[in-house]
Amino acid sequence: MSAETMLLLVLGAVAVIVAVRWVADRTGLPAAALLTLAGIGYALLPGPNVTLDPHLVLTLVLPPLLYSAALDSSLTAIRRNLRTVVSLSVLLVLVTAVLIGVGFDLFVTGATLAAGIALGAAVAPPDPVAALSVGRKVGLPPKLITLIQGEGLLNDATALTLLTVAVTAAQGEGFSTPAAIGEFVVAAAGGVAAGLAVAFGVRPLRRLRRDPLSSNAISLATPFVAYLLGEALHVSGVLAVVVAGLVIGHNTPYWTSGASRLQTDAVWRLVDFLLEGIVFLLIGQQLPTVIRGLGQYETSTILTAAGITVGCVLLVRPLWMLLTESLPRSMHSRLGGQDLDGARFSDRLSVREIVVLSWAGTRGVISLAAIFTLPLVTDSGAPFPDRDLLLFCAFLAVLVTLVGQGLTFAPLVRALGCRADQADEARLRNQARIAAAEAGLARLETMQSEEHDDVDDRAIATLRAQLTHRLDRYRHRLDVLETAEGGDIPLSPTYEAALRLRRAVIAAQREELLRWRDAARLPDEGLRILERELDHEEGLLPSRGR
Structure with a gap:
């Protein structure tokens, strides 16, 4: 493909992304599903197409997307909901992968357990982009947003590590459960250590981070440094990126200037907008590739494999959540955390929250990139077992969840009435504003009492008047919010x-x-x-x- 053709494809993709965003904003439909359908439509047209390069996606696309999501997440909130996050991002991924593997081994003619687990590892981790974009629009409660974010940040590391173990077993070395567990623990622990090393390695650069341009350059380079360090150490590069992003995002207010944060946030919003759009277009364009190799399989085999894959993806998640949430209340309280006031709380989910989280399990580009990394031939020179069938099943799972669940997620949330108490959130923000303004007034009083020679009394009086005016406005707004009923913000x-x-x-x-x-x-x-x-x-x- 010539450079001119590639440039035209990129410009066309940007045009489609912008157009779809415009349609999504006016119709309320999720942009991820619309972009995937647009990609399928383009794939069916004559002309050049783009085949997904899995290594390019995992090296150049995944790290910035994960890092940006980690910066946008709350380390404190994830720690408070750690039990549920770990249950969804680690245990549920492992259970889903193993069940798909067992299903293939028992019911798909000629399939092996290792090949089935490889497919299961690829389709087990949800991609939260579509669910989060819709969830924020319809006002999901902060706790559910945190769980979706936390799961999406950590499950990729679990799935990719398990995929590596399964591919090794599928190439003839056999599947050893103790060896798989050992490899997973080493990869996870090493990924966490690599991420912490990068996060704290950035701290000495905080003087540079006060300059907006330098801060942007460092921020854009950080996810790639974390990923490459993890891969160089043969541990989870994905987990290294996530840990680095969570720690840096938590400490950024101490390290950077306001101007740097404004510019860096704007840059990351643009990076997310373009990368996510291109990713979902790429998903749709893989249809010809995954269909091409199905001629060698019986229709019954294809239907059985597809049914096992999609069935496990759709059913295991709600069943797992119902099972874990039915644990004794004492376990929930003991495994819970503390709220902002220090009081103990139970992280048990309601039935409505379980339904919403179950339907938020849309799969995305990580599933396709992972399954496309399956080698064409094994180390012995034989074709990788059922590779074309595995590609089709993974694509179908992505398509069903991304389009089916993506298009119905917002109506489901509205029907269940599972939304945040907006008035309560606004009250909390205004209480924080009042506390900040009072702290500013107290600092002015301190500086005036210390009688600094370089401080003009008129400047202090001007600042005091400004802060007092803000304080009055915040208190008035808080009085209005106190009258809110039904969680809605009063006009x-x-x-x-x-x-x-x-x-x-x-x-x-x-x-x-x-x-x-x-x-x-x-x-x-x-x-x-x-x-x-x-x-x-x-x-x-x-x-x-x-």
């Missing part, structure tokens, strides 16, 4: 009118600056500086309900 006409007024003033300032620029009274460089000031001022304005 305050005065509050909304004030926001409209402030935005109108900023818009008028922008228009005047543009008139100055167009009249050659203000150079473009000066315009950009002043626009940036207004942009930051506008960015501080809260959206409705914050």
Whole structure:
């Protein structure tokens, strides 16, 4: 494929991603499912197609996506829900993979246990991108968001490690449970150690991280450093990326300046937007590849294999969650954590939450990239057992969950009424704002009492007036939120009118600056500086309900 053709494909992909995002925003349909269908549609057209390179995906696409998700996650919240996160991301992946392997060994003619476990390892880990994008729009409770995030961060490491063990066994060396457990423990522990080494290795660079451009460069390089270190040590590079991202994300407020955080967050949002879009387009475009090799199999064999794979993917997850949540309440309390006030809590899930989490198990590009890493031939030179059948089953599982569950996830959440208490969240944010403003006023009092020669009393008075005005506004907003009923944020006409007024003033300032620029009274460089000031001022304005 020529460079010009590749460039056209990339530009076409970007155009489709933007168009699908526009459609998704206006229809409420998940962009991931729409992009996958668009990829299938393109794959059926004549012309050049893009075949998924698994090593390229695992090396260049997976690390930044996982790292960005880890930065966006809460290490504190994951620790508070660690029992459920480990249950979903480790134990459930292992159970799903083994059950698919046993099903293939018993019911699929000619299939082996190791080959079935390899397929199970590939399709066991859900890809949370689609579920999270929909879940945030419909207002899922923070606890469910945390569980989906935490599971998605850790399950890939479990699955890829198990896949390596299963492929080795399928090539003729036999499947040894003790050896598999030992290899898994070493890979996981080594991945955690590599991630911590990278996270703390970045700390001496915190002076550089205060510069926005340097901070961006370091942030973009970090996931690849963590992944390559893990792979070089023959441990889980995926887990190294996740651990590094969680630790760095937790400590970033101490290390970086506000300007660096604003710019780095913007860069990562763009990286996520483009990489996720391209990933889902690639999933759909693999249809011809996975269909091509099915001619050698009987229809009954294909149907049996597909039924086992999709059945386990859809049924094992809710059954596992029902089983684990039916444990005695004492175990839940003992394995629970502490809330923000230090009180003990039980992390038992309700039936509605179990249904929502079960339907959030959409599979994605990791499943396809993993199954595409299966070698064409074994070390002995023989074809890898049932490789084409395994590819088809993995693609079908991804398609059924990504499109079927993805399109129905939002209606299911709305029907169950499983949504966050928005008023309670807004109250907590405003209480934190009040505490921060009071801390600022206290610091001003301290500085004034210490009588610094370089501190002007008029400057202190100005800052005090600004903070006092904010404090009054936050307290008024909190009073309004206290009247909220049913978890909805009450509409305050005065509050909304004030926001409209402030935005109108900023818009008028922008228009005047543009008139100055167009009249050659203000150079473009000066315009950009002043626009940036207004942009930051506008960015501080809260959206409705914050």
